[in-house]
Amino acid sequence: MVTFSYFGHSCFTLSDGKTTLLFDPFFTNNPLATITAEQVECQYILVSHAHFDHLGDAVAIAKRTGAMIISTAEVAHLCADQGCTVHGMNLGGSYRFDFGKVRVTLALHSSGIVGGTACGFVLHFGDQVIYFAGDTALFGDMKLIGHKEKIDYALLPIGDNFTMGLEDAAMAAQWLNAKHVIPIHYNTWPPIAQDPEKFKELAESTSRAEVHIVSSGNSLELK
Template sequence: MLQFSYYGHSCFQLNDGTHKVLTDPFLTGNPTAAISAEKVEADTILLSHAHGDHFGDAQAIAERTGADVVGVPEVLGLLRLPGAKLHGMNLGGTLSLPFGSVRMVLARHSSGVAGGCACGYIIRMGGKTVYFAGDTAIFSDMKFLGERDAIDYAMLPIGDNYTMGPEDAALAAKWLGAKHVIPIHYNTWPMIAQNPEEFKKLCEAASDAKVTVVQPGESIELV
C-alpha cells in the first residue's frame, strides 16, 4: 500500500505505512497549503531545487522531524543540518534509502542557487515507481525515462509560465508511458491558474494515462 497526500503546489507525501517521503515542502506562505510546517511528518525530504516555493520549510521540518534531506549538493549547502542528515546526489545517481530508492533525473528549469541544477526523481516505494518531475519544461529525454522505467504514477506540473503547461504535460505523459498522472504546481497564484479537469480530458485523449485530480488536503491510495 502506498498513500499519496497532496499538500498543495509541489508538496506531497508518500506513505507506505512505515516511511513518509515529503517533496518540496513549501507550506508557510503557500495560499493552497493543506497542512502547516509544524504538523507535517517526514522521514525523508526530496528537494528538486532551491526556489522558495519548493525549498520552503525544508530547514524547519528537517529540524523538527529529524528527516533526511536529499538534493544536489548546492541546494543542500543552504541548509544548516548535521552532515549525516544530508544526502547529496547528482543527475543519474541512485540512492538506496530505508523505503526503497530514488534516482535523480533531469529537469529543465533554473535551480535557484549558483552552480546547482534543478532535478526530478524516480521514486521506488511501496511496490510502485513514481516520477516526481519537479519544475520542468517538456524535454525529449522524457521518452528515455519511460523506456528506462515502467512508471506507475507521474506527478507533473501543469501551471505554465514557470513550467510546462497542460498541452506539454499531456504530451509528456505520452512520452513517459505513465499509467497514471497526478497534476501538481497549479492554482497556487493567478499566474499559474489552470483547470485540472480540462487537463484530464486533454491528457487522456493524448495518452493511455489515467489522470486523477487530487485537491490539496486529499489523500488517495496509489493502486
C-alpha cells in the same frame, strides 16, 4: 500500499505506513496549504530545487523531525550548513535508501542556487514506481525516462508560465508512458491558474494514462 497526500503547489507526501517521504515542503505562505509545517511528520524530505516555493520549510522541518534531506549536491550542502542531515546526489545518479531506490532525473528549470541545477526524482517505493518531474519544461529525454522505467504514477506540473502547461504536460504523459498521472503546480497564484479537468481530458485522449485530480488536503491510494 502507498498513499499520496497533497498540500497544494508541489508539496506532497508519500507514505507506506512505516516511512513518510515529504516533497518540496512549501507550507509557510502557501495559499493552498491545509496544514502548517509544524504539523508534518516525515523521515525523509526530497527537494527538487532551491526556489522558495520548493525548498520552503525543509530546514525547519528537518531540524524538528530529524528527517534526512535528499537533493542535489548544492541544495544538500546549503541545508547541511544549517545543521540538517543530508544526502547529496546529482543528475543520473541513484541510491538505495532503507525505504527504496531514488534516481535523480533532469529537469529543465532554473535552480534557485548558484552553481546548482533543478531535478526530478524516480522512486521505487513500496510496490510503485513514481516519477516526480519537479519544475520543468517538456524535454525529449522524458521518452528515455519512460523507456528506462515502467512508471506507475507521474506527478507533472501543469501551471504553465514557470513550467509545462496543459499541452506539454499531456505530451509528457504520453512520452513517459505512465499508467497514471497526478497534476501538480497549478492554481497557487494567478500566473499559473489552470483547469485540471481540461488537462485530464487532453492527457487521457492522447496517452494511456488515467489522470487523478487531487485537491489540496486530500489523499489518493496508489494502486
